[in-house]
């Protein structure tokens with residue numbers, strides 16, 4: 046059995062509204078980490094909800110359960126030296142604080158774009174439906190999003206390009222420069 050490495054992996058926890066850019070940035074960074082030969086994993090909200098959190102809804106209790114599950118898995122991976130990228134709305138400040146406090150050295154990244162921007166992007170067509178009242182408890186429209194007050198990184202994705210955001214994310218993930226995929 047191989048021993049647990051002394052150095053735990055980094056955890057970057059990307060939080061923000063749907064459509065803010067969490068998945069875009071996390072998956073680009075993930076590809077760079079893999080190309081650089083870094084052991085990395087991506088825990089993306091959508092994929093987690095299809096598997097680990099299948100059946101959970103969007104009540105506060107279910108979102109908190111989802112976020113705690115992601116935190117638990119992130120902790121297991123990080124303990125074994127894996128760099129973990131989390132991409133989940135994770136809307137409640139207190140729950141993020143609780144989960145991140147159990148992940149040594151985890152960095153909270155606020156992926157931020159105003160509601161007008163994410164509504165315009167409407168990547169999945171969900172804002173239109175939420176505004177029309179067809180989806181209840183939709184974050185930012187009919188459900189709360191509690192923005193981080195002291196994130197390790199605050200990225201305004203309506204003002205910065207994907208590459209500009211990646212420039213700021215790389216050092217947090219332990220990368221010094223862009224890595225061609």
Ligand SMILES: Nc1ncnc2c1ncn2[C@@H]1O[C@H](COP(=O)(O)OS(=O)(=O)O)[C@@H](OP(=O)(O)O)[C@H]1O
Pocket residue numbers: 062063064068090091094103107108109111112132133134135136169171180181182183184188
């Ligand atoms: N009611 C409601 N509110 C917010 N989001 C909704 C909702 N219903 C479905 N979706 C879709 O689910 C994705 C969010 O899942 P998460 O696991 O990241 O959410 S949470 O952290 O548990 O709050 C989110 O994905 P992203 O767009 O990638 O953020 C949405 O596509």
Ligand SMILES: Nc1ncnc2c1ncn2[C@@H]1O[C@H](COP(=O)(O)OP(=O)(O)O)[C@@H](O)[C@H]1O
Pocket residue numbers: 061062063064065066067068069070132156166168201202203205206207208210
């Ligand atoms: N600086 C940026 N960072 C991330 N995404 C951006 C940025 N600028 C524009 N976008 C676009 O915004 C959308 C974000 O969608 P997505 O990554 O699925 O958001 P989320 O995972 O937060 O729901 C994508 O279409 C992406 O191309």
